[in-house]
Amino acid sequence: MSLQEIRNNYQRFSNTKLLRIAENDAKELPDEVIEILKSEITRRKLGDHLIQAIDIVRKPITEEDYKAYYELLSKMPCPYCNSKTAKNNVTMVRKTTSAIIITHRTNKPKIGCSNCLDGLHRSANIHTFFLGWWGIPWGPIHSLRTFYKNRKMRKRFNHSNQLDELFVAFIQANIVALESNKQNEIALGNVIRQLNS
Ligand SMILES: [Zn+2]
Known part of the structure; x- marks a missing residue:
């Protein structure tokens, strides 16, 4: 053309x-x-x-850009509890919800302090435990997978405290919002809360 x-x-x-x-x-x-x-x-x-x-x-994201974003985002107050002492990490939180024959799954990135990310995994597991399993046939299968994956994510990423692959993916996926708001802490905080919702 x-x-x-x-x-x-x-x-x-x-x-x-x-x-x-x-x-x-x-x-x-x-x-x-x-x-x-x-x-x-x-x-x-x-x-x-x-x-x-x-x-x-x-514009390609350089190694230096990733490091700078990590410094900025990991040291921001936690978007959930506002703690300034704990570093923020990025994790993936899965949830399974069944409604008779339909089983719906979500898998979303979340950024926050280790305690809050652990809490998110706990509540996603409780949600899945009560609402996930009863869709036939996929409810039980996806519920078990959700528990397994959440456990893996919690162990590997919630307490990582370094620029790991999920943090890199988070920066990549949201580069426009981050780059446009990085000079303004309040605006950046709002962006992070929106991305978590
Ligand atoms: Zn927190």
């Missing part, structure tokens, strides 16, 4: 579709296509923040 064809396509796309491209594909698209995307965003006045977000997503 020629650049002119791409430009014509982008002009036909809805705002939602352009936003989706900016969000999901900006990292992989070639420079010339990014310029077309940016000029279409500017033409429609969709906002400078979107152009900045594209630039952030396209």
